[in-house]
Amino acid sequence: MKLSDIDLNLFVVFDAIYTEGNLTRAGEIIGITQPAVSNSLSRLRNLFDDPLFVRTAEGMVPTPVAQNIIGSVRQALGLIRCSVQESESFDAKVSDKRFRVSMTDLNQAIVLPNLFNQIKEMAPAVSVDCYQVHRRDMNIELASGNLDLAIDIPLTPDPQIKQTSLFSHPYVCVINQDNEFVGDKLDVETYLKLQHIHISTRRGGLGHVDLTLGKMGKKRNIVLRTQHYLSTPTLVANTNFALTVPKSFAEFLVAGTSTRYLVLPFEVPNLESFLYWHESTDRDQANIWMRKLIIDGYRN
Secondary structure, X not given: OOHHHOOOHHHHHHHHHHHHOOHHHHHHHHOOOHHHHHHHHHXXXXXXXXXXXXXXXXXXXXXXXXXXXXXXXXXXXXXXXXHHHHHOOOOOOOOOOEEEEEOOXXXXXXXXXXXXXXXXXXXXXXXXXXXXOOHHHHHHHHHHOOOOEEEEOXXXXXXXXXXXXXXXXXXXXXXXXXXXXXXXXXXXXXXXXXXXXXXXXXXXXOOHHHHHXXXXXXXXXXXXXXXXXXXXXXXXXXXXXXXXXXXXXXXXXXXXXXXXXXXXXXXXXXXXXXXXXXXXXXXXXXXXXXXHHHHHHHHO
């Protein structure tokens, strides 16, 4: 078998099927139809004289042959991508590239103002699409190229995903400036008596604050649970509700409003955020430029 006789695009399809375990989703990731994926899989099966994937109730399960070759296939594809990307120059001043970045609304509030001040100066035609990808899909979206970067909490390590710590922010308690129950300092007893807003993308479960209080044998009074940080400023400004958030967001929230924030009367682990990207874009000049812009904004 000669390498020149093999369509290397077949290995792109192979990687997508292995990642997704579904022919339709594999096609969506690489931009071809499901019949085209099936045709490519048929050609791969002939090439290796092996089924490669077996259809089950859980999806397309790789055979031992597929499991044995996936590492080499991904390594080869990564080298090809890197070679192409290294040959491409990136001039921020004239580029009209659109970056796709996954981040929560909290991270958007923290990151975007500073980031766009830099972009406006250095790359006036560059644009950014921000949306939140579910954490279980983030690695796949980065691998497929649907995402350039992601900013999120510490996640389960993946050998194909590069990461660097971006920031670590302490939590504080935001209240109305005229909140009659709180003075200049906050003690545990007063904190527990307040009516709290809890922000979480999940429908149930506890956050860092509640886990810390639980270890102390205490529980706060949560009267409102919401998924979005940016829905809370007006609520806090017009009620006696308390909102426990990272200090960086509290500073954004209290600016120009009738709210203030106080140091928590107990220790809570900081909010940590990391910047993520796929190893195939590690040497991509555009990706490097955007990573540096984001990182420098929090390390200078």
